[in-house]
Amino acid sequence: MEPIRSFESRTVVLPFTNIDTDQIIPARFLTTTTKEGLGQRAFADWRYEASGAPKPDFILNKPEARGCSILVAGRNFGCGSSREHAPWALLDFGFKAVISTEIADIFRNNSLKNGLLPIVVDEQSHQWLLQNPGASVRIDLEAGTVQLPTGASIKFTVERFARYCLLNGIDELGFLLQKDAAITSYEQAHA
Amino acid sequence: MNAKTLFEKVWEQHEVVPETVDTPAVLYIDLHLVHEVTSPQAFSLLRAQGLKVRRTDRTLATMDHSTPTDPDEVFGRVPIKVESAAKQVKELEKNCREFGVELLGLGNEQRGIVHVIGPELGATQPGKTIVCGDSHTATHGAFGALAFGIGTTEVGQVLATQCLLQRRPKTFGIEVQGRLQDGVTAKDLILAIIGKIGVSGGTGHVIEYRGSAIEALSMDERMTVCNMSIEAGARAGMIAPDETTYRYLKGRRFAPQGAQWNLAVERWRSLRTDAGAKFDRVVEFDADTLEPMITYGTHPGMVVPITGTVPNPANDAVHAKSLAYMGLSGGERLEGKPIQVVFIGSCTNARLSDLELAARVLKGRKVARGVRALVVPGSQQVKREAEANGLAKIFTDAGAEWRESGCSMCIGMNGDIVAKGEYAVSTSNRNFEGRQGAGSRTLLASPATAAAAAITGKVTDPRAFLTEMKSVVHS
Ligand code: SF4
Numbered sequence: 001m002e003p004i005r006s007f008e009s010r011t012v013v014l015p016f017t018n019i020d021t022d023q024i025i026p027a028r029f030l031t032t033t034t035k036e037g038l039g040q041r042a043f044a045d046w047r048y049e050a051s052g053a054p055k056p057d058f059i060l061n062k063p064e065a066r067g068c069s070i071l072v073a074g075r076n077f078g079c080g081s082s083r084e085h086a087p088w089a090l091l092d093f094g095f096k097a098v099i100s101t102e103i104a105d106i107f108r109n110n111s112l113k114n115g116l117l118p119i120v121v122d123e124q125s126h127q128w129l130l131q132n133p134g135a136s137v138r139i140d141l142e143a144g145t146v147q148l149p150t151g152a153s154i155k156f157t158v159e160r161f162a163r164y165c166l167l168n169g170i171d172e173l174g175f176l177l178q179k180d181a182a183i184t185s186y187e188q189a190h191a
Numbered sequence: 192m193n194a195k196t197l198f199e200k201v202w203e204q205h206e207v208v209p210e211t212v213d214t215p216a217v218l219y220i221d222l223h224l225v226h227e228v229t230s231p232q233a234f235s236l237l238r239a240q241g242l243k244v245r246r247t248d249r250t251l252a253t254m255d256h257s258t259p260t261d262p263d264e265v266f267g268r269v270p271i272k273v274e275s276a277a278k279q280v281k282e283l284e285k286n287c288r289e290f291g292v293e294l295l296g297l298g299n300e301q302r303g304i305v306h307v308i309g310p311e312l313g314a315t316q317p318g319k320t321i322v323c324g325d326s327h328t329a330t331h332g333a334f335g336a337l338a339f340g341i342g343t344t345e346v347g348q349v350l351a352t353q354c355l356l357q358r359r360p361k362t363f364g365i366e367v368q369g370r371l372q373d374g375v376t377a378k379d380l381i382l383a384i385i386g387k388i389g390v391s392g393g394t395g396h397v398i399e400y401r402g403s404a405i406e407a408l409s410m411d412e413r414m415t416v417c418n419m420s421i422e423a424g425a426r427a428g429m430i431a432p433d434e435t436t437y438r439y440l441k442g443r444r445f446a447p448q449g450a451q452w453n454l455a456v457e458r459w460r461s462l463r464t465d466a467g468a469k470f471d472r473v474v475e476f477d478a479d480t481l482e483p484m485i486t487y488g489t490h491p492g493m494v495v496p497i498t499g500t501v502p503n504p505a506n507d508a509v510h511a512k513s514l515a516y517m518g519l520s521g522g523e524r525l526e527g528k529p530i531q532v533v534f535i536g537s538c539t540n541a542r543l544s545d546l547e548l549a550a551r552v553l554k555g556r557k558v559a560r561g562v563r564a565l566v567v568p569g570s571q572q573v574k575r576e577a578e579a580n581g582l583a584k585i586f587t588d589a590g591a592e593w594r595e596s597g598c599s600m601c602i603g604m605n606g607d608i609v610a611k612g613e614y615a616v617s618t619s620n621r622n623f624e625g626r627q628g629a630g631s632r633t634l635l636a637s638p639a640t641a642a643a644a645a646i647t648g649k650v651t652d653p654r655a656f657l658t659e660m661k662s663v664v665h666s
Contacts, residue, residue, distance in 0.1 A: 017509050018390055018490050022623040027604040031257050031275035033231035033282045045625045050611070074509065076391040079424060079490070080623060082326040082340035083229065102391055105360075105426050106326055110342035159358060161214045172344075173240075176352040179208060179217050183245075183354055186207040186219055 001115055003169035006140040007096060009069040012059055013133035019073050020080035021107065025089040038085055039092030059133075060093075069096040070137055072129045076100070078107025078118075087111040097139050099146065101126045112162040113172065119146060125154040141166060194465035196362050197431050198397045201337040201462065205320045207354055215356040221319040223349045224305045225252035225292065227283040228604075229324025233347035234286040242351045244290045249353060251314060252287050253295040254280055255304045256325075257605050260567055260594035264606075265297055273606050290350075301444075303570020303596040306330035306538035310414065311572055313443025317432035317459040322349060327538050327620065328427075329420040333413035334440070335432035335462045337397070340421065360426050363396035364470035367404040369479035374654035376548065377412035378540055378618065378637035380404070381419040382484040382494045388474060390492040393425025396472065399464060400430050404478035410439040411544040418539045419620050422491040431463045483653060485525055486622045486635040489513040493622075497640060497652050500524050516624055517632050518612070525634075525650045532615035533564040533591075533645040534627070535638050537601035540618035541569030545638045546577050550585040552642035552656045557590050559648030564591035565607065567599040591645065603628040616644040 029041040047058050054061040071090065077100040078086060087110045090098065097117035108118040117139065121129070128148065129135065138147040141163065146154040158166070165172060195203075202218070210216035223246075230252070237244070244250055257276035263269045271277035280297060287294035295302040301312060306327050309315040317335035322328060324346045331338035345355055365384060371377070385392075398420050400413075408416065413430050420428030437456050440446045447455040482496040493513065495502065503521025504510050514520060519528075535541070535549050546568065558564045566586045568574040574596055577583045586593050600607040601619035603626065609615040611630030618641050622633035636644075639653035646656070 015508075016512065020490065020621075020623045022621065022626050026625050026629070027602045028629075030228050030604055031273065031279050033279060034235075035232055045629055050629065076394075076424070079390060080326065080421075080621065082324055082328075082342055084232075084324075084342035084344060087342075102394065104391070104424060105394055106340055106342065106421075110344065113342065113344040159215070160212065161356065164213070172356055173236075173348050173351060176217065176348055176354055176356065177242075179352070179354065182207050182217065183219070183352060187353075190219070 001169045001171060004115055004117070004166045005142050006138065007069065008136060008138040009096070010134050010136050011070045011072045011129060012065045012068045013072045013130055014059065015074050015130050017074035018076045018079055021078060021083050021086045022080055024078065024086040025083065030083060030085055035088045037092065038089035039094065042089040042093045064134055067094070069094055070099065070139065071095050071097070072099045072133070074100065075102045077103050079104040082106045082110070084110045084114070087114045087116045091116050099126070099129060112158070112166070115166060117141065117158070119156045121146060121154050121156055125152070194468040196464045196468045196470060197335060197399055197429055197462055198337065198362050201318055201320065202359060204318065210359060215358045217354050218320060218357045220322050220349050220353055220355060221249060222309070222314055222321045223250045224309055224321065224323035224328070225250060225346070226256055226305050226323070226325065227254045227258070227279045228256040229343050230286065230346055231279065231282045232343050233350060234290065236347040237290070237350055244292055244350045245353045247291045247293070250292045250350065251295070252283060252292050253302050253305050253308060254283060254297060255596070256598045256602060258297060258597050259605050260597045260599045260607060262595050265595040267298070276605060300571050303572065304538045304541065304598055306418065307542060307569035307573065310334065310410070311443070311570055313440050313446035316440065316446070316455070317436060318462050322355065326421040327418050329425070330414050330418040330538055332417040332420065332427050332429040333410060334436055335429060335459065337427060337429065339427040361396045361471040363393055363398045363425065364473040365398055365400050365476060366473065367400065367402040367476045367478050369404050369477050370407060371404060371478050371481060374639060374657045375481050375483055376637040376639060377408055377415040379481055379484040380478060381416045382486065382491065382635065383481055384476060385419060385423045385491050386484070386494040387476070388423055390422060390490050391424040393420060393423040396425050398423070398425045398428045399470070400428060401464070405430055406433065409544060410435060411542045414542065415539055419491065422620055432459045483637060483640050485640060485650060486633070487517065487519055487525060489516055489622055489624050491620065491622060491635060494635070495525065497526060497636070497650065526652060528614070528650040529648060530614040530616050530634070530644050530650060531562060532609050532613055533562060533641050534600040534615055534617040534619065535641050536565065536567030536569070536599050537619035538569060539620045540638050541567060541573065543573050543576055545618065546573070546582050549638040549642040550582045552639055552653055553589045553591070553645065554585045556646045558645045562645055562648045564589070564645040565594065565600060566591050567594045568596045570596045589645070600627050602626070603631070609633070616641045616650065
């Protein structure tokens with residue numbers, strides 16, 4: 001994985017609470033056996049008509065959403081399924097971070113393992129972000145800050161080990177494989 | 192010694208390396224359940240890195256999500272209609288063969304929804320750590336296991352190392368006192384709990400369900416409760432094992448046998464929350480006054496008693512959006528609302544006792560004209576039992592469709608879907624937009640409520656239908 005340190009982008013806002021994984025990637029697209037190409041399917045039922053034509057009013061179809069890599073969403077983003085297809089779809093679409101006041105557990109884990117930053121901010125900063133779609137925001141993982149164009153700097157935390165892996169482009173599987181001796185002795189003690 | 196919760200005991204017994212400030216715990220996984228949808232990319236990773244499955248004896252695969260429920264497709268008389276699903280099935284067959292993992296494949300008698308067969312085969316046991324690339328893995332917590340859903344990257348990690356990197360979650364005690372009234376089920380209880388604590392109420396926590404109302408539940412009912420822990424946002428749900436648990440497990444395929452059995456039970460008896468152990472959070476709940484529940488919105492926390500009305504909060508744009516999707520208005524009564532589809536199935540409510548309950552309502556009656564009723568057993572074993580004891584005939588006589596086991600309409604990725612704009616009373620666990628098919632409108636409820644809706648073609652309080660009959664099987 002490529003190390004992630006900081007990046008800047010305009011935001012896209014989906015103000016709804018409880019956006020679940022079935023919205024992020026509807027189940028009918030889960031019959032894939034690879035990770036590629038899911039970005040086209042992200043939010044498919046909100047994005048496309050039944051005919052497959054894009055709905056012009058939906059934010060992700062608007063020209064101003066192009067090139068945005070930060071998604072701001074309502075509380076409890078990513079609830080529901082453990083499908084990793086959800087962060088895969090968001091990453092493939094071009095997102096690098098999701099900001100909310102609350103992010104569901106499994107989705108957060110899955111995101112961190114793929115280099116999509118799940119960022120939880122306080123209510124007040126969240127309100128500002130919701131009310132200022134398209135704002136240019138800078139995310140600095142090393143400093144643990146979201147910098148708003150107002151000059152405000154919002155603190156966020158990412159679980160320490162996940163942060164370390166992201167900053168250094170380290171793969172967790174490699175870390176686990178190094179624990180082989182400890183795993184073997186655990187297995188012997190619990191056989 | 193410190194007083195400990197059930198969760199803490201199971202967690203600590205599985206720490207290969209305890210967590211530190213800098214690193215999460217390395218947690219050992221006793222049982223890894225695998226299915227076709229969330230595993231292909233994990234096996235690809237193993238292949239790319241030249242890794243093996245570390246413990247094939249702790250790994251068990253089945254197919255349920257994208258697999259068809261039409262017998263002709265299941266038994267290969269006609270090809271699987273959804274082409275990409277057919278490919279996924281092939282892929283799992285190939286992966287299991289190549290990596291030496293036992294697969295309960297399409298034609299296998301022990302196949303079924305992963306969370307139904309784990310317990311049914313006795314693979315799910317008290318005190319185990321159990322994972323699967325599926326959020327409803329929480330179901331297995333009904334046995335006092337620590338069971339939770341993982342993503343595909345983690346599926347790869349467990350395949351390769353039998354371990355996961357985990358931060359210790361917080362604990363949440365939900366105390367349920369009293370007794371469920373007749374016609375009020377475990378499904379109604381868990382829906383009411385989610386309604387109370389909210390769909391993110393359990394985030395970051397492992398719930399332990401406790402109290403007299405929980406102890407009185409059968410294993411099937413306990414599984415229904417734990418199953419929907421994830422709908423409350425919790426990582427897992429657990430119930431301490433007791434005589435009900437041991438009675439259920441004894442003699443099952445993977446359960447300890449002979450002298451091993453007694454030793455195991457002795458060990459399992461220690462898996463209880465000690466008196467004086469502290470939860471990070473506690474909520475109390477009363478089962479006595481509970482009514483059958485039904486959802487009206489687009490997440491499982493949008494739920495009311497079946498006799499209730501759709502809430503009408505002022506200035507709530509999200510609520511309004513949800514009601515617009517559902518085609519419902521605030522203040523509207525739910526009872527009497529016409530419906531087009533009834534789905535009795537899923538890992539929440541497709542075990543034998545769920546089908547029995549539905550049959551108690553449906554026996555000698557007919558599915559209303561214009562209603563499609565689909566009954567999908569949770570496993571092939573449930574299917575065989577229901578056919579042997581007459582339940583299946585009650586369903587088909589009533590005019591319902593009777594299928595091979597699988598996730599079916601719960602997830603709508605296998606050909607079984609609810610059409611756009613249609614209302615479905617479903618015994619599954621998610622009423623998200625489009626969950627049962629693009630534009631589908633789901634009302635979650637118990638098998639009794641679903642069966643009652645099938646007869647009347649409307650949202651119906653099942654209690655009137657239930658009182659008339661005590662036993663349907665063998666009568
Ligand atoms: S029945 Fe539904 S909830 Fe259960 S495992 Fe299948 S798709 Fe998931």
